[in-house]
Amino acid sequence: MKRLAIALFAVAALAGCATTGKLSSSERLQLYRAHAGAPVKDFQYFGSLNGWTELGDSALAVWTKPNEAWLLNLSGPCMDLSYAPAISVTNMMGRVSAKFDRVIVRGGGPNMMRVPCRIDTIQPLDVKALRASEKELREARIEARAEDQSGN
Template structure:
């Protein structure tokens, strides 16, 4: 029963996080994530991710716990990352390492022929501050739209 409750909570969190940034552009999301990322680290512990957030074609955030996420900057463009239904991360003994591991886009046309996207840097995200910043930006956009309607 506890596993079912935990799974439901993680699924709900993933849906909520995905919806939080849905009305922001990729460049706005990337800027917010970069502003709330810590110093680069060598690697992070990875057994599975709760969810992931594409941030353009050269970065993504991977959520490993409800309050733990990592900003992954890639060495170049990762084709179809913004539209991928799924990704996988290479890892060695449950650790994803910068410069060695890769992101693989799964699904879509030609997915078997895609070259994995090498991870350049890994930075921990301040999840609490990130959520607050996204909320603040969304609210500012709502106020801006309301002002445009009345003005």
């Protein structure tokens, strides 16, 4: 069932990105949600992020290790998340908790007032499956581009 959902998403994403070659934030969010597990109350945080990906203005993925990532759904829109050069995540004694901790957008000058964005839900991501799906989408886009060029 999950494979069917991913395949359907891939077809829809290809239709949407055939002209731009890049997934939109909402398409990326759909892909990440397809690889997210059941919500958890918190996760271990080691003081720095290994990476992050914005998924629109109310969700993002954060990597705590190269093969460990979390989908953070925020309680509402987070100003400037799509343009942020950096973020930070609050935590209590090395744990980031849903409904309690926040994402803070960084950058934009020293006088920029930033409103922290509350984390509503946390879901573990199946990083291996997510990377495989991203690879399939890239390969499908390359094939679609090649077909478009040969048809012209």
